[in-house]
Amino acid sequence: MYEHDVIVVGGGGAGLRAAIAAQEEGADVAIVTKLHPVRSHTGAAEGGINAALREGDDWELHAYDTMKGSDYLGDAPAIETLAQDAPEEVFQIEHWGMPFSREEDGRVSQRPFGGLSFPRTTYAGAETGHHLLHTMYEQVVKRGIQVYDEWYVMNLAVTDEETPEDRSCHGIVGYDVQSGEIAGFKANDGVILATGGPGQAFDHTTNAVACTGDGYAMAYRAGVPMEDMEFVQFHPTTLPSTGVLISEGVRGEGGILYNADGERFMFEHGYANNDGELASRDVVSRAELTEVNEGRGFEDEYVMLDMRHLGEERIVDRLENILHLAEDFEGVDGLKEPMPVKPGQHYEMGGIETDENGHTCIDGLYAAGETACVSVHGANRLGGNALPELIVFGARAGKHAAGGDMAEAKIETGERGDIEYDETELPYQPGEVGIDSGPSGVAADGGAVTADADAVVEQTVETERERVSTLMERDEGVQHSQIRADLQKTMTQNVNVFREEEGLKQALQDIREIREAYQDVYVDDPSRTFNTDLQQTIETRNLIDVAETITLGALVRTEFRGAHWRAEHQERKDEKWLKHTLVGWNDGDPTIFYRPTILEGENKTYEPKERSY
Ligand SMILES: Cc1cc2nc3c(=O)[nH]c(=O)nc-3n(C[C@H](O)[C@H](O)[C@H](O)COP(=O)(O)OP(=O)(O)OC[C@H]3O[C@@H](n4cnc5c(N)ncnc54)[C@H](O)[C@@H]3O)c2cc1C
Structure with a gap:
């Protein structure tokens, strides 16, 4: 040890x-x-x-x-x-x-x-x-x-x-x-x-x-x-084919966004009359997707970010890396062409x-x-x-x-x-399914209570060794890559910039099924060293837990605040929702609870105002 x-x-x-x-x-x-x-x-x-x-x-x-x-x-x-x-x-x-x-x-x-x-x-x-x-x-x-x-x-x-x-x-x-x-x-x-x-x-x-x-x-x-x-947070300027980020620094230096009709839509469609492209990220991401959804996007997918007018000297001095990213990942020369962008996680x-x-x-x-x-x-x-x-x-x-x-x-x-x-009735039971391919956490696996720190560590080592043995001994089942792809698909479809109740429920159901599929996950690569198959199998289980907490929070929060947009709840509801959502694992049977936001600062209390840019 x-x-x-x-x-x-x-x-x-x-x-x-x-x-x-x-x-x-x-x-x-x-x-x-x-x-x-x-x-x-x-x-x-x-x-x-x-x-x-x-x-x-x-x-x-x-x-x-x-x-x-x-x-x-x-x-x-x-x-x-x-x-x-x-x-x-x-x-x-x-x-x-x-x-x-x-x-x-x-x-x-x-x-x-x-x-x-x-x-x-x-x-x-x-x-x-x-x-x-x-x-x-x-x-x-x-x-x-x-x-x-x-x-x-x-x-x-x-x-x-x-x-x-x-x-x-x-x-x-x-x-x-x-x-x-x-x-x-x-x-x-x-x-x-x-x-x-x-x-x-x-x-x-x-x-x-x-x-x-x-x-x-x-x-x-x-x-x-x-x-x-x-x-x-979904960032408004990512390259469509890879998700690679084009920094907000481009808009900070004066880069502009426009749609397929050549309109500088942040101003011309009134999304942010003062700050335009430099409005907050949630505002710009929703604006871009609205443009695309209403038929003013390029190839039904993206808008354009243009920095050519900044001039080569300034671009090379302050944004050189952006030129390389646009060229390497999208084949675009940012000095001569606008760059295609869309929101990405x-x-x-x-x-x-x-x-x-x-x-x-x-x-x-x-x-x-x-x-x-x-x-x-x-x-x-x-x-x-x-x-x-x-x-x-x-x-x-x-x-x-x-x-x-x-x-x-x-x-x-x-x-x-x-x-x-929280008292929301959930359509699908979140949390642990069966044995979950190994111990679900020290708290749930029992028996580690002891005043002796060495014993707690040793016992956890033993449980993790057993988990790895279980995964390695199986010679058939589902591979983590399939499970991860299914998870990413439902999260991207249903828990994205625009969220609807039915989609969120669908995501919860999908996550439940993905958890069940994970019971049969197996590691194909038998090697002891550099076994990325094993590591990614463990990581995938972590992603399932994380995705579920995101989706649970998104379903129970029935308001539109910041990056969380809900089709059925189009306003910020301060009376009910000035509070943090907390999801506790509760030994495999998650609970949701809330704690009030603290608005009292050192010298003043921050009074919630309408957020406009
Ligand atoms: C493309 C991009 C550009 C950004 N630009 C900006 C910006 O300009 N300004 C800004 O304020 N923010 C920016 N952000 C956000 C910010 O960069 C990140 O939130 C921040 O860097 C995260 O730092 P971190 O130390 O929390 O995690 P990371 O830098 O991701 O480090 C995580 C570490 O944890 C280790 N780790 C993870 N899991 C395990 C494990 N199971 N076992 C052992 N080790 C583990 C990894 O090896 C890594 O060393 C940007 C984010 C992205 C994606």
Whole structure:
């Protein structure tokens, strides 16, 4: 068994920042990650990092824009923490060597981004995430933080008291992709999940194949509620054939959208009379799909994004990477032609419920980055607000896990405090089916309750070894690829930008059938080493759990807020719905409950207003 004070699962932006912060508190830290850190999906981030750095801007404006962007579903303590801490975090990474783009006078450049009242998006060309990862990885190497890369984390070692709020996390179980070894990692002070998003639940996504929602599913089955999962961001400018992202930076620099009738529809059809192309992402995505659905799209599928008028010099200086992406993935020369774009799944606003210190309701278990929901983004994330979230809340989670001195959190977690239970009658039973091809989580598999942390980790290792044996011993059944394709198909058809009750019910039924099919999943590849078939089979099960929480939330939330559009419910219903949706695994029999949104900030209460751009 390996042993460290703090174990960070994931080496993306959130994981690296968390590990550095924990190390600064004197902890012995390890990062366990299925990809080498610099291959993490943060590397794909193009546009930039929001932080109020300049005269004329301040954290309160940033907080206000974020709250408005969230459609008043973000929690003020989280949003204000983000806005207050982001400048210092940006200075910190700048001091670590982040090569930000600069103005002639030497100041770090900032560009406008959708939904921002001030141009506060700091960037490094159109490769901000790539440079962020490399800058922080250098710090990790310099500090001697141990990195176990190509280790796939299969489960959390959590005790199994009846209520999650009484449980503790003592470590993880990892699978060494290179050797096939399955081993326990004991964490003396805490485990931080920084495992990124779940984009692979959809078939048209900007997310990499590694974005399989592992952290959500592991935390969920251990008893941590999933918060606001129905709020999925569909980015308006993805390349139609691959889902590859064309950064909002293009519109930030002045790029325009037009339809097949040559109209600049964001203005000409009144979707956003003030901000046009730079309205919030949910607004632009719906506008594009409306254009296509009403027959004004190209090939019934997409609209055009044009940046030619910006001129070669500016494009090459600030958006060079976009030229390569358009050329390589769509065969389009962005200097000479407009680029075809359509909405694609991009970001999960919801996630593992945490407080402002990254702590979940399970003692010793933390989450940060896209996989967490603190909640900063509420019903809609503003572009450029994910990267500051990684560094601000990554740092806080790392510091707290390592025992650093921090103020008590204002945000409550778990099934306690001011909560109410949902009473919607569901058309299909969510949750566990049969044996689910192995243990469904430490809590449900019984027998791990013990005061001895080593025993909890060892027992979890044993259950995971059994699970792998079961999967490997079968010589026939269904392959994960078929199951995953069915899941992606129903999610893309029924739980997309526009949602209808019948479609959501259909998705729940499909997910039920997909879970049943998963009972017969088998691993074709018998090898011990680099067995991606085995890894993807486990990932697919995680995607099923994540997809179900998204669909459940989408069905029970009978209003239109932010990215969540419902055909039958065309308005935001503040009286009933200023609250977070929480889905608890409940040992395989999910419960849905709600907690009020916190609108009281440090100096003011945010009054929900109509959101127009
Ligand atoms: C194309 C694109 C462009 C974007 N541009 C911007 C932008 O300009 N500005 C902005 O603010 N946001 C942007 N975003 C959003 C932002 O980049 C992501 O939300 C963020 O980078 C996620 O970081 P993370 O650290 O949470 O996860 P990731 O960077 O995805 O890292 C996850 C880590 O977890 C590891 N991992 C996952 N599962 C396991 C497991 N089971 N076992 C072990 N390790 C595991 C992976 O190996 C990886 O190291 C963009 C997103 C995309 C997709």
